[in-house]
Each structure stands twice: as structure tokens, then as C-alpha cells.
Amino acid sequence: MKVIMLGTSSGTPTKERNVSSLAIFINGHWLLFDCGEGTQYRLLRAPVRLGQLDAIFLTHVHGDHIFGLPGLLATLSMQHRPNPLYVYGPRGIKDFITMSLKLSVTRLSYELKITEVEAGIVRKADGYTVNCLPLDHQVLDFGYAVIENDHPGKFDLEKARALGIAPGPLYGKLQSGQDIILEDGREIKSSDIVGLPRKGRKVVYCTDTRPCQNSVELARNADLLIHESTYAEDLAEEAPPRGHSTAIQAATIAEKAQVERLLITHFSPRYLDNSVLLSEARSIFPNTDAARDFLEVEVSRKE
Secondary structure, three states, X not given: OEEEXXXXXXXXXXXXXXXXXXEEEEOOEEEEEOOOOOHHHHHHHOOOOHHHEEEEEOOOOOHHHHXXXXXXXXXXXXXOOXXXXXXXXXXXXXXXXXXHHHHOOOOOOOOEEEEXXXXXXXXXXXXXXXXXXXXXXXXXXXXXXXXXXXXXXXXXXXXXXXXXXXXXXXXXXXXXXXXXXXXXXXXXXXXXXXXXXXXXXXXXXXXXXXXXXXXXXXXXXXXXXXXXXXXXXXXXHHHHHHOOOEHHHHHHHHHHHOOOOXXXXXXXXXXXOOHHHHHHHHHHOOOEXXXXXXXXXXXXXXX
16 A cells, blocks of 8 residues: 655645645555646656546545646546546535536546545445545535455464365465365364454545544544645644644644554645644654655555
8 A cells, every 4th residue: 555645735836846636556556636736747757557547536626626637537538548437526526527528528438427425435446445524624625534455364374284284275265264174074263274354554634624523533543644734833823714734733633543654745835844844743743754746655554
């Protein structure tokens, strides 16, 4: 499981940062979260293959999170995408996409399936589930949690051989949790050979938002929380009326949710150097990193 940050600026792009977008790789596919203007250019420079794009998730309808979407949809059509594409977002996203394609006379070569989401599970796919909860911004806004399916426990090959279990279908039955009977009448329990299931990884994306309880609940025990940190404490008074969080507030969310790691992003363009934001976040939650465009973050599986 891997995350690639494609755009880490808030509101407007800078020379170093594009506006909001990120990719999450899981199970041989990848998911796109937000699609600000210029996301296509970022994708051209990132190690992704457009044909492996599984679905797009949009947090809210502000332009710095969706203005790149019509162009990306058109490009996928020009590349003759054969498979349906799933797009998820808040109320209004269907009208935005439909009208953009209609007015630009864009005809897609693939089926576009748009879902306007509500709180709860929004997608179940091969090996993962995506949940969402509403956040606290100026408009309807959702955070998303990508949760990998649990993996079977580790198969003890040496013990299986020592017990005289022949390789083949019996191994598969044990791995799937079934007990077996050998030809000599011995019963072998799956739990004797296979360890406890390994919990799937969890990555959570929360932007744009003021601090809220739903961010905590969505991020609970996540391996990685990606949370907006638009302002440092010098501009803390600007955050609430604009519907944003400071770095310290993002770190406090991470601490309350007991996440493994925090990645702050969505920085105001006024911060040419994000070291202040990072330092403030680490004062509350030490295991914090600051995002940059094209940063790749591996999310390792816990044994």
C-alpha cells in the first residue's frame, strides 16, 4: 500500500506545489483523491498508469479540489479506456461533471458511474473498502478512509511438512480456515498451521476541515492520517472562519485518534517553508511528516 502526494497547496498553486490531489495504491490498482487543476500534469510525472485507475473520490466542490476533473475524464476517453470509471463525491458533483462534459461537447468512450455519497461505506472492491464521514468546512465536505481487507495468517510450511501434510489442495483448505482429516485419520486444525489473521492497513484523508469529532472517528487507529494543516499558529485566528485547521490542530486529531503516523498537507501558499508547520505539529504528535508534491509514502503491513 502506497501513497503519492500529487498536490499539497491550498487554494492556489505555487511554483513548488500544485493544488490538492493524491493517489493511493492498493491491490494492483490506484485510487485518486481530489483532482485540482493541473492534476493531469502531476500524473504525467508520477509513477502511475492511467489504465490502472480504479476510482476517483472528491472531498468537496471547491475549485482547488475538482477543476482538474473534466480534463482528466476527457484524457481517459482519448486513451480509449475500456472499463467503467467510478467517481464519488458530495451532492452537486454529478451536476458539475455532467454540465462540464455537456458544454465542452465531450463524449466519453467508457461508462462513467457517479455516486453522490452519504456517511458510511461508499465502495467495496477487490481487497479494500472505502468509508466516509462529513467534516466541518464551509460547504458539504467528506473525509475518506481506505481500509484494506484483513489478510490470512502466516502459513507454517515447516510444521505442515513435519506433520506429513502433502502439498496441494490440503494446504489451501488449511489456509482458508478449514480443518482437514489426513488419510491416516489424524485431524489437523487450521489454527495449528495458520497464524492469526493480519489486520489490513488503513489510510485516512481529511481535508478541508476545521477540527471535528468525525475526523477523529474516521482516523481511529489508522496506519496513516493525511490531514490538512493550512495554517501555523501565527494565523490560527484565520482558520475557523475559513473552515481550516492549523498544524497543531491536525496533530491533536492524530493524537486523539491514536494513529500510527501523521502526514500534514494543504499548506497555505504564504508558507514558502513548511518547517514551522512541521515543528508545531511534532510538538504534539512526534511521528509527523510534512507532505511535498511527489512524496511517496509506503504503508507497511504490521506483522
